[in-house]
Amino acid sequence: MAVYTDVSDDALASFIARYDLGAVLSFKGIAEGVENSNFLLVTEAGPHILTLYEKRVDPNDLPFFIGLMEHLAGRGITCPLPVRDRSGAALGTLAGRPAAIVTFLEGMSVRRPRVLHCAAVGEALAHMHAAAEGFAITRRNALTVDSWRPLFARSAGRADTVLSGLRREIETELGALEAQWPAALPAGVIHADLFPDNVFFLGDALSGLIDFYFACNDFLAYDLAVSINAWCFEPDGALNVTKAKAMIAGYGRIRPLGAEEIAALPLLCRGAALRFLLTRLYDWLNVPPGALVRPKDPLEYLRKLRFHQRAGSAAAYGAEA
Amino acid sequence: MAVYTDVSDDALASFIARYDLGAVLSFKGIAEGVENSNFLLVTEAGPHILTLYEKRVDPNDLPFFIGLMEHLAGRGITCPLPVRDRSGAALGTLAGRPAAIVTFLEGMSVRRPRVLHCAAVGEALAHMHAAAEGFAITRRNALTVDSWRPLFARSAGRADTVLSGLRREIETELGALEAQWPAALPAGVIHADLFPDNVFFLGDALSGLIDFYFACNDFLAYDLAVSINAWCFEPDGALNVTKAKAMIAGYGRIRPLGAEEIAALPLLCRGAALRFLLTRLYDWLNVPPGALVRPKDPLEYLRKLRFHQRAGSAAAYGAEA
Structure with missing residues (x-):
């Protein structure tokens, strides 16, 4: 689990305003991922995951990660699809960190795999x-x-x-x-x-x-x-x-x-x-x-x-x- | 933030089966509350919050808390409404703890109140x-x-x-x-x-x-x-x-x-x-x-x-x- 970074209301509002996602309805830190801070972000457009990339992730690697998810999703792999803002950018900055919004995937991880x-x-x-x-x-x-x-x-x-x-x-x-x-x-x-x-x-x-x-x-x-x-x-x-x-x-x-x-x-x-x-x-x-x-x-x-x-x-x- | 207790797939599935909520679509620990473990539970019936009451909460107090939320919600206060299972119980047991499912409230807490x-x-x-x-x-x-x-x-x-x-x-x-x-x-x-x-x-x-x-x-x-x-x-x-x-x-x-x-x-x-x-x-x-x-x-x-x-x-x- 990991929620490392607190996000202020004002910062979140101005970050979200760059996207065509409508108003924010809910924003909760979630226990997912160990390297980054992840949040459930519910907007008028539905649920998404907002990720803040913490210091263990090299910002120079982010175009690879974001591009890979887009590439895979476009080829039928069910994985988070990065959401682009109105300028076409899939990566922004929030609370001083690189940040991205991706689609919410249904499903649960298995605790005891069979x-x-x-x-x-x-x-x-x-x-x-x-x-x-x-x-x-x-x-x-x-x-x-x-x-x-x-x-x-x-x-x-x-x-x-x-x-x-x-x-x-x-x-x-x-x-x-x-x-x-x-x-x-x-x-x-x-x-x-x-x-x-x-x-x-x-x-x-x-x-x-x-x-x-x-x-x-x-x-x-x-x-x-x-x-x-x-x-x-x-x-x-x-x-x-x-x-x-x-x-x-x-x-x-x-x-x-x-x-x-x-x-x-x-x-x-x-x-x-x-x-x-x-x-x-x-x-x-x-x-x-x-x-x-x-x-x-x-x-x-x-x-x-x-x-x-x-x-x-x-x-x-x-x-x- | 608090997610103290890990919930196994099997335990969750048998707990949810007692409710008229349909199949589970997502289950994520969330950073909310400091005394209990809280999870976002998305089912075919929509998003809910599942709470596991950890040891700082006296189980004898739970009928008061659950009943109060029902009482307030019934009188127009927007607060989580406990969901009753098919037997009419709003309190169950999951992962060895008292557990309840409540409705999901939209909105965000304010970091810098004005x-x-x-x-x-x-x-x-x-x-x-x-x-x-x-x-x-x-x-x-x-x-x-x-x-x-x-x-x-x-x-x-x-x-x-x-x-x-x-x-x-x-x-x-x-x-x-x-x-x-x-x-x-x-x-x-x-x-x-x-x-x-x-x-x-x-x-x-x-x-x-x-x-x-x-x-x-x-x-x-x-x-x-x-x-x-x-x-x-x-x-x-x-x-x-x-x-x-x-x-x-x-x-x-x-x-x-x-x-x-x-x-x-x-x-x-x-x-x-x-x-x-x-x-x-x-x-x-x-x-x-x-x-x-x-x-x-x-x-x-x-x-x-x-x-x-x-x-x-x-x-x-x-x-x-």
Whole structure:
């Protein structure tokens, strides 16, 4: 959850006046997204979401994110569609921050994903990858293999305060991943953060994808690895192979995976687990004073990483070569 | 802001199934209220607010709060109307907590109240007092003069860590208020917490009152004193007499104040200031681990208290005897 910034009445009124949305009927901070401040904005034109981009988002990346949502929505992906003001701008400034209004998506995120959700997420991810083809802007992945070591350097000195031996274990894994990371796999625009919070369902049907603020260009199968980590483990830390198999098969129905992608899956899953272990570890060790957000447990991703290290082959995930 | 409790999909679905609201289309935690968890619940029947009553609310008080909202809404006060399930119950259980669904009110709380807002709040408060007449349930004010000393006893030992001399200053004020507090004034159901967060406006028109979870039976003019404290001081700590005068006059247009109520106003304002000073001091000194809420500055209310001590008569608030 995150509502970081208070918006004054006057500032909101003059911001909204630039849009063809009519008068504001309601404005409430909502517990959605962790990097930005999000508000339910009801106007005479209906409900929308207003997002203030807080300091963890680089303003230079916003044209990529906004443009990507427009591109995907125009190609049939149900995702928030940025609303343009009368001058044609989808990005403005409110309360000193970059701000955008997007359409309101119906649906709810699933707290306890079942197999059918994992299958639907696999399909939606592949649809998104296909729909993103032809998007003109690119954004490098700021959180991929070459950035993990400098990221870890900011936490390494205190890593063992979280778990004895953690520093050494991460350093060993960093060395292994840097040595073995694939040089080339099919690439394109990935979501890179498709956790259950970011997928909406209506009943059992997937109704939309949100929060494209980690989207970037990288290996498509790495996106699947992120989602396997996020959706297919049980609360006790074990992989649910039925869920992973359903997600991989769902993905493959829309965009068949190549043999080299399937073979790389355990390694990509290790990388994805390490990426979230590292950012969570940093956040765990650097809770800002006055933070309104509880840091997430980094060790959840250490347990996932260890599973992937032992996996051996994609068969451990139910993937069919 | 407050969203304390996570609600599982299954629990939500079975809770909603008891109501004639159709399928759930959206469910988002919102930053509203500080004692409870509040969610925007959009169903096929439209938007509603779902509230989970957290542990600071006594479940025995809920029939009073729920009944009061129904009573007021039935008498023309725009406030949340509890929705009854098919069995006729307005209170259920969700995620282990008492829970209620109420109607969604349009409007926004004002961050920087102007004179016209203060006048409208005075009128709405008097309308509420009049509409509450005949409400059958009573609830004693758990935060009035006889409870302030035991409340302060829980903070007194550490009061001087917040401000040197604070303990002695509060003890002196407690003695004065206990000695001088009015024995009898016109009484009825009061809101007791009508801060700007709890009043909605659409444009310049007041559109609704929310958050009746401190409502109780007490002197009606004490409610006005709470609202003067909450609405009529400037950020620099000074009373804006124009605002206070407008609020008092607005109240008097709907329910004329008696001479004894006007004469008691400075003392009632002192009491209201002390009440919020004491609860804020306690919260300041007892931030729970993992709290997602920033405690509010208790000393804001010490400055207000000192103003009221010097006020002398109701003329200092622009009240006409």
